[in-house]
Amino acid sequence: MRILILTLVCIAAGFGIAKYQVDQRAARVVSTLGLKADMEATLATVPVPKEEQGRIEVVGGDTFDFGTMKQGSTRSHKFVFKNVGGSPVQLEFKSSTCKCTVGKFKEAKLEPGQQTDVDLEWHAEKGVKEFSQTATIASDVIGQEEIKLSIHGKIGASFVFDPPDHDFGDCLASQEYSFSGKLYSFEETPLRVNAGNWSETSLSKYVNVQLGEVRDLKKGELAEFADARHVMDFTVKLGRGVPSGRFAGNVALTYSDYSGESEEAEQFNFPMRGRSVTVLTIVGGNDYNEEKNTLSLGSASSRVGLKKSFLLKVKNEGDIVPVIRLGKITPDTAAEVLKVKIGEPTVSATQRIFPVTVEVEPGSPACEMAGAFGKDFAKIVLETNIESAREFPMFIKFRITE
Numbered sequence: 446m447r448i449l450i451l452t453l454v455c456i457a458a459g460f461g462i463a464k465y466q467v468d469q470r471a472a473r474v475v476s477t478l479g480l481k482a483d484m485e486a487t488l489a490t491v492p493v494p495k496e497e498q499g500r501i502e503v504v505g506g507d508t509f510d511f512g513t514m515k516q517g518s519t520r521s522h523k524f525v526f527k528n529v530g531g532s533p534v535q536l537e538f539k540s541s542t543c544k545c546t547v548g549k550f551k552e553a554k555l556e557p558g559q560q561t562d563v564d565l566e567w568h569a570e571k572g573v574k575e576f577s578q579t580a581t582i583a584s585d586v587i588g589q590e591e592i593k594l595s596i597h598g599k600i601g602a603s604f605v606f607d608p609p610d611h612d613f614g615d616c617l618a619s620q621e622y623s624f625s626g627k628l629y630s631f632e633e634t635p636l637r638v639n640a641g642n643w644s645e646t647s648l649s650k651y652v653n654v655q656l657g658e659v660r661d662l663k664k665g666e667l668a669e670f671a672d673a674r675h676v677m678d679f680t681v682k683l684g685r686g687v688p689s690g691r692f693a694g695n696v697a698l699t700y701s702d703y704s705g706e707s708e709e710a711e712q713f714n715f716p717m718r719g720r721s722v723t724v725l726t727i728v729g730g731n732d733y734n735e736e737k738n739t740l741s742l743g744s745a746s747s748r749v750g751l752k753k754s755f756l757l758k759v760k761n762e763g764d765i766v767p768v769i770r771l772g773k774i775t776p777d778t779a780a781e782v783l784k785v786k787i788g789e790p791t792v793s794a795t796q797r798i799f800p801v802t803v804e805v806e807p808g809s810p811a812c813e814m815a816g817a818f819g820k821d822f823a824k825i826v827l828e829t830n831i832e833s834a835r836e837f838p839m840f841i842k843f844r845i846t847e
Contacts, residue, residue, distance in 0.1 A: 499532040509597075510598055511597070524563045532557065535553075535554050538580075547566075606713070607628075609716075640698070652683060691738060694716075694718075695714035727757060730755070739840040746846050750807035750809060762832075773825075779814055779841070801827075812843075814843055824840050824841065
């Protein structure tokens, strides 16, 4: 009996184990079949490999410089969008700044290797010297959801100098200097420049302006001045002996447009500046403005008068013994009241230092030379026997009341 019961228990245990194994196998089969059934949905959520994605390249760059445009003109630039990826790309115009116009482009679908143009147009308005505008193109490429295009440039008048001005910096009065520039015309009519002169008459003898040949330009020939129709080179030569101190003025180029028997002339000014460095140096303390080369005497009544002194340092130049004397005082009203006295110099191995006094003596008539501009000042000119510094002009600012 015991043997029978033990046998039945073993048979039951074996059947249970077998059923468990069968159930586990069945569960694995069901799981496998389920994955197979959902395989397409699962793969749809897996990211596309990077090398298979679409990718946009803006051929030639996403920024364009129009250079200098004539007022009232309109220009455009084609930005080329190319799909350099492995999947199609959808493009769509999104936005632009208010003054930048996108051409006919609205949207496009680019297959791998395909490209399309996006035109950005700009109208050069008056009253604006520089412009910078953008447009935004949207795409369905991850990481390139927005692609910004930029244009910029300058707006010039009918005539433009390049460069717009020139600074000679510090110039030794004993040497010559030269500078060359260009004048661009955006007009269709021929460019005729008759003369070039230095506007500051007191320095005109040191400045020589030479005009080059006028050359016609094809539209778009020069990238920076694409709308220019004519160009002329000019050269400014600064001679020896420019008086010590800062100088500034304009090279005035006179342009004429001939129409029949009438002649209309217009002047274009090219600003130049610099500082002439000579063997002469002024030591004038707080009353002397080196940048403006101006000595301020202040204000006083005629009864009291005015007096200021400064030192004029002169470096030795070769075997020449420096001599300083008063040349002239302008205008005549200032010459009537100003007195300039040059004392004996202190001599050293390298230089001579002259004490100079500028005075309005008591009892002198009322005189005002303290305006807002240099032309309202008095001017004294000291003369020397030094080749590189024959003259030394200085402005004097003062006011004498009754």
